[in-house]
Amino acid sequence: MRKKRVSIKDIAADLNISVTTVSFVLNGKAEEKHISKQLTKKVLEYVEKVNYKPNQVAQSLRTGESKILVFMVEDIANSFFAKLARLIEDLAYKKGYKVLFCSNDNDDNKSMELIHLFKNRQVDGFIIVPSPNIQSTIKNLIEEHIPVLLFDRYYPDLDTNYVVTNNAEATQKAIEHLVGNGFENIAYITLDTQQSQMADRLNGYLDTISKHGLKEISLRLPFSKTISDQGDKEIKAFLKKHPEIDAILFATNYLTETGLEVIKREFPGLIDRIGFITFDDSHLFKTYSPSITAVAQPTANMAKQAMDTLLKLIKSDKDIPNKQVVLESSLIVRDSSRKRF
Structure with a gap:
């Protein structure tokens, strides 16, 4: 039988304290909420003992952030995109994000299907190497205020964020x-x-x-x-x-x-x-x-520019001007x- 996952409610019940108190401690707000150091220590030690793992879905619903990004490329097996994927993964991890990678095979139907799937999973943002004809799908993401950045290529008739080379x-x-x-x-x-x-x-x-x-x-x-x-x-x-x-x-x-x-x-x-x-x-x-x-x-700079722009979009609570970055190859x-x- 599968072992039941420990919840915040379980921790609160076992320690005979409120769920709110446990939540404040786990979110680093113990001092702000005037929770004693002794109780904070007790909660943290118990959390480690029972190997508590937060429910990411519930957490994302509460905070409005999933801490997950999508990097969609033409073919993740291609050495150019594979190198970029690693660079973006490292940059994202340092900022507390995880990255889902996928290949669209330069196919419009597959691109739209994947974007729809991940949008419904409420990821925080997209870096997309777009297939030829998904302008309307990208436009819909922008209109829904979902952070999106086009990478390696763009649509000349669509005003959006992108990072490309000369x-x-x-x-x-x-x-x-x-x-x-x-x-x-x-x-x-x-x-x-x-x-x-x-x-x-x-x-x-x-x-x-x-x-x-x-x-x-x-x-x-x-x-x-x-x-x-x-x-x-x-x-x-x-x-x-x-x-x-x-x-x-x-x-x-x-x-x-x-x-x-x-x-x-x-x-x-x-x-x-x-x-x-x-x-x-x-x-x-x-x-x-x-x-x-x-x-x-310049793959390292491309990855950095893409991540910097996407994270600004995610963190901003208002519309910011689109940024078009064109870097120089050697x-x-x-x-x-x-x-x-």
């Missing part, structure tokens, strides 16, 4: 680096989406290619194909169609991993003849041969983008 400028810097090293047929492998982060990266590529009078060579893959072997086939066909390619910029780290696997398997020796840059760094990219040049987003140069001639 995707267009970072992509321009990467292409300029390749051009400066003598590459002339620079391909871009990206996602076929209008989400803000990918649209900005694509524009950065197109603007820089045009500036230098170079030819656009791009492959735009639907997200669904990147999580199946169809993505491998598309990249293989793309490389066969464009033998002139002498460098590739990948728009995400998982596209980089897929692309390099295809090249090593289907085009032996090509990896040593053309240049590569990936968006989003990983410690594994340092160990590749050649090591992979990467556009590195280019980490390694062997893969060196001159080949």
